[in-house]
Amino acid sequence: MAAHDPDKRKSLTYDIYTVPIDTFFQSAFSIDCVVFGVSNKQLQVLLIQRGAAPYKNYWALPGDLVFPEEDLDTSAIRVLKDLTSLSKIHFKQVKAFGEVNRHPLGRVITIGYYAFVKIEDYTPKASFWAKKTKWHPVNSLPKLAFDHRAIVDACHERLQEDIIQYPIWKDVxxxxxxxxxxxxxxxxxxxxxxxxxxxxxxxxxxxxxxxxxxxxxxxxxxxxxxxxxxxxxxxxxxxxxxxxxx
Amino acid sequence: MAAHDPDKRKSLTYDIYTVPIDTFFQSAFSIDCVVFGVSNKQLQVLLIQRGAAPYKNYWALPGDLVFPEEDLDTSAIRVLKDLTSLSKIHFKQVKAFGEVNRHPLGRVITIGYYAFVKIEDYTPKASFWAKKTKWHPVNSLPKLAFDHRAIVDACHERLQEDIIQYPIWKDVxxxxxxxxxxxxxxxxxxxxxxxxxxxxxxxxxxxxxxxxxxxxxxxxxxxxxxxxxxxxxxxxxxxxxxxxxx
DNA sequence: TCAAAAGTGTTTTTTCTACACCCATGG
DNA sequence: CCATGGGTGTAGAAAAAACACTTTTGA
Incomplete structure (x- = not known):
């Protein structure tokens, strides 16, 4: 696709930068999915156990790199399905997390998404590089990989704001x-x-x-x-x- | 810095992907700054006229690519200063905008930030590749470059939510x-x-x-x-x- | 007949709303 | 002495808060 042809970049005047334009094009982004549900009158969040480096064996949010030609919203759905086999889930973007060293493999910023679903209807099954999945009460999370704790917190706050404004309670x-x-x-x-x-x-x-x-x-x-x-x-x-x- | 050394990536087991890991590391991100102020009892937003392709000569938000080793929050401050000479501004991140083709040069997702400032204290001066700056009433914006209109709208909504919750009114x-x-x-x-x-x-x-x-x-x-x-x-x-x- | 949760009613207190009206200053 | 905002008060309506009581079911 033309948009991703580096030659096109070079053909444009970009001498405004003191570094070659291509130095900017060496980053990646990922999606992290915060899937909430309610059971036992408690708010739960879906975690996976990572089966791949980095943070292998840690509990983490289902999340992965975004393909170069993939929209963010689409990617959230795809990533969750790859790792947990869950589909037909409606996500909402919350915000980006972009500390320089948040990911050991390079510059990766991640976009946090949340969803709110019926736990009974969505039985996750670990797949791709996920080893296990489980629903965990938000009030007592284990130590999570990367900055996933901050992502959960931000998404929880957003969920709290949204539930009084939109009828998302009907989804559960x-x-x-x-x-x-x-x-x-x-x-x-x-x-x-x-x-x-x-x-x-x-x-x-x-x-x-x-x-x-x-x-x-x-x-x-x-x-x-x-x-x-x-x-x-x-x-x-x-x-x-x-x-x-x- | 190690985090940005492609060799380090290759040394890790990443055969979980069907494409080489480096194909993910060819994207860029940018920041767009939505600087609000109030004058004449109306909400205003700071625009620049672009002096560089793409969208040359369009009115746009002050925004630019993030350096590979630059935190997002830091970048927002730097970008605004580069283009408008304004400094000491406190930003808040709103969300990411990531449609595949939103930027003609390649895959670029942008992170929207907003600030709320005293217009009298901050007199912008166009610099770097910005040709002009001006404060413009939010209620009657001209056609903007990229998807900047959507960014302004999202930031305005967030400002409306924040002003009833945080004392940001004191900043103006x-x-x-x-x-x-x-x-x-x-x-x-x-x-x-x-x-x-x-x-x-x-x-x-x-x-x-x-x-x-x-x-x-x-x-x-x-x-x-x-x-x-x-x-x-x-x-x-x-x-x-x-x-x-x- | 008991436990458990459904469902209703009452009373008090607080807050919201729509106005009306007086006050102090510079020109 | 008037135009322009500053500042206060009141009455009625509406909403929130606390809590007590009745109902219906299965075991």
Missing amino acids: LPNKFTLTQLQEVFEGVLNTTFDKGNFRKKLSTYRFLKALNEMQTGVSHRPAELYTFNEKEFEKARQKGHRFDF | LPNKFTLTQLQEVFEGVLNTTFDKGNFRKKLSTYRFLKALNEMQTGVSHRPAELYTFNEKEFEKARQKGHRFDF
């Missing part, structure tokens, strides 16, 4: 869910607890939560009513500047 | 300021207007705004009381989860 709930399930997602992500009555009072003002007149079954207590998410109503609320203000 | 106000000046900063950034009485009522609950018992002088109307920002009190408020909720 069944189509039909109870209000308590919804509450537990918020509590897990925001790492706090809410008063049940007041929480529901607030929810009851949101028209994008539609009661289904359908009940939970098979629970050994009073069955809860099931709700569903209404996209159109949410869109209306969003345009008026909706936020969950907890 | 004199040490001693009036409450109306403060209100105008918020109005400019958030592109809205507030009721004076209610705005002040809210401010009066914030202990980090300290009245100085000192008055404005030389104005042809009732002089306003001057206030100052108290770092320690803000820190206390921040720990309790402070936000301006407008």
Whole structure:
């Protein structure tokens, strides 16, 4: 592809730099995926055990180098699939991490992405150079490779901001869910607890939560009513500047 | 530096890839600086006119390639100084922009940074390959080079989120300021207007705004009381989860 | 009949909103 | 004495917070 032809670079006037233009074109970038989910009322993150140098055998985020002709957003999906076999995941970019010596192989900046998924629906399977995978509670992470801890933290903060603004909580709930399930997602992500009555009072003002007149079954207590998410109503609320203000 | 020695890469086992490891190390990254300020009650952004290909003569953000051994945060400061002679500016990284063909010279991803400064204190002077500089209202930008419009938009959104959470408004106000000046900063950034009485009522609950018992002088109307920002009190408020909720 | 969670109601306190009105200064 | 912002007060509405109580199910 023309864009990646070094000759094209040389044909252009780039004497503005005191070094040859090609010295700039010796870096790489990578993607690191922070895949969150909720289980046991706790926020979890998907880790892999690295089976390749550097940081071999360390727990780490699924992440890898971006191909020269690959868009960043596309790469996040591909990288996660390569390492964990998970697909159809929606990512959001958070930020770049670019310390000069963060990667022992050369100048590599990494772009952090996060996703928020149903743990039950996505059973990871280690592949490519990943040796193992596991879901781990965010509150008690082991030592991670590279600067992955900082990446997790930045993504967690972003998740906390996003969940009060976008309906990403629906991505970790069944189509039909109870209000308590919804509450537990918020509590897990925001790492706090809410008063049940007041929480529901607030929810009851949101028209994008539609009661289904359908009940939970098979629970050994009073069955809860099931709700569903209404996209159109949410869109209306969003345009008026909706936020969950907890 | 060892980290950038290609031989070191080759010495490591990297047969996990179907292409030579060096094919990844042929990209570059750049920084784009979105410097905001407020004047005439409007949010402004600093632009340069490009004096070098590509996009020669276009209005653009001050931005340039990152040196191989340069941290991203450091680079933002250096790049802005090279092109506009402005220094001592505090930047915050927003995100990466990495479409494959966003740059005609090759694979270049750019990292967007924003800063928020006093326009009066920072008079830019075009240098290096920049031909001109100017402050331009964010509400009516000309056509910009590359994907710079998207970068401005993302940074503006981040600025709007940050100003209600961090005391960055103090960076565009004199040490001693009036409450109306403060209100105008918020109005400019958030592109809205507030009721004076209610705005002040809210401010009066914030202990980090300290009245100085000192008055404005030389104005042809009732002089306003001057206030100052108290770092320690803000820190206390921040720990309790402070936000301006407008 | 008990445990467990669902679901509702009440009361108090706090905050928001929309205004109206007075004040101090320079010209 | 007037234009221009500075500055304060009030009343009503709305929202948040705390907490108590009733309901329904399976075991």
